[in-house]
Amino acid sequence: GIQVEQSPPDLILQEGANSTLRCNFSDSVNNLQWFHQNPWGQLINLFYIPSGTKQNGRLSATTVATERYSLLYISSSQTTDSGVYFCAVERDFNKFYFGSGTKLNVKP
Amino acid sequence: EPEVTQTPSHQVTQMGQEVILRCVPISNHLYFYWYRQILGQKVEFLVSFYNNEISEKSEIFDDQFSVERPDGSNFTLKIRSTKLEDSAMYFCASAPGPRETQYFGPGTRLLVL
Numbered sequence: 001g002i003q004v005e006q007s008p009p010d011l012i013l014q015e016g017a018n019s020t021l022r023c024n025f026s027d028s029v030n031n032l033q034w035f036h037q038n039p040w041g042q043l044i045n046l047f048y049i050p051s052g053t054k055q056n057g058r059l060s061a062t063t064v065a066t067e068r069y070s071l072l073y074i075s076s077s078q079t080t081d082s083g084v085y086f087c088a089v090e091r092d093f094n095k096f097y098f099g100s101g102t103k104l105n106v107k108p
Numbered sequence: 109e110p111e112v113t114q115t116p117s118h119q120v121t122q123m124g125q126e127v128i129l130r131c132v133p134i135s136n137h138l139y140f141y142w143y144r145q146i147l148g149q150k151v152e153f154l155v156s157f158y159n160n161e162i163s164e165k166s167e168i169f170d171d172q173f174s175v176e177r178p179d180g181s182n183f184t185l186k187i188r189s190t191k192l193e194d195s196a197m198y199f200c201a202s203a204p205g206p207r208e209t210q211y212f213g214p215g216t217r218l219l220v221l
Contacts, residue, residue, distance in 0.1 A: 031207045035151075043151070043199060043212040050207070086151060094139070094156040094206060095164035101150055 002027045002091050006099035013077050013106045021072040021102045023087035031090035032063050034072050037101070038083045046072070046085075077106045110134045112213035114200050120219045124189050129216045131183045131200030140183045141201040141210060142175065144168070151199070157183065158206075190220045 003026035013019055023032070034046040047054050047061040049070065054061055058077075063070040074081055084101040091097070113132045121127050133140050142154040156163040157175055174186045183202075187194055197217050201210040 033210065035212075037151075041197065042214055043201075045209045045211065048207075048209045088151070090207065092164060094158065095166070096141075096143075096153040096156075098151040098153070 002097050004097050004099035006102050010103045015108050018075045023070045025068050025089050029089040029091045032070050033088045035086045079106050082106045114213035114216050118217045127187050129185045129198050133202030137202035137204050139203040142185045143199045144196040146196045192220050195220045
């Protein structure tokens with residue numbers, strides 16, 4: 001199957017700092033999504049972004065499909081941003097592969 | 109706001125027993141998914157379901173697993189004979205269409221003893 005690598009695996013930030021999370025994938029994909037898993041385990045979809053750039057408040061994401069990577073930007077981080085960020089890709093229709101995640105800890 | 113619900117929130121079972129995990133997807137969604145997450149690990153895709161049949165399944169989804177949409181609202185995952193390594197959080201998700209945002213339920217934590 002397709003390999004999905006996320007970096008960094010762990011990230012500690014001071015509140016207010018900015019960060020960039022990266023997702024690399026080993027083959028062309030039809031779909032890419034970013035999720036946030038909060039400390040209580042709930043998975044929340046952040047972006048559906050097979051290509052291009054999208055913004056939602058302090059978060060934005062860019063996918064460069066031809067170069068097989070996606071970036072998630074978090075600006076002015078808050079403690080509520082803590083948790084694990086996963087990217088998931090779909091190559092074969094309706095079959096998804098997740099990366100191992102970036103664990104983010106935002107300190108007050 | 110509509111949400112995906114899952115029951116039970118926790119289940120403890122003995123190895124070899126059958127378990128059924130239940131999900132109620134968002135009402136106008138047409139695509140349904142099951143994922144699992146072993147504690148501390150990444151989320152793994154199990155199966156996708158559309159139009160009352162399996163669309164895709166992963167290597168994990170072997171003959172011990174089955175899915176069903178028994179009525180217009182529920183979507184179930186059955187594990188026929190549980191093993192210790194089936195202990196995990198199981199998430200259900202639904203989406204209105206293909207290649208659209210998936211909405212996840214809160215999960216069922218399954219512990220096999």
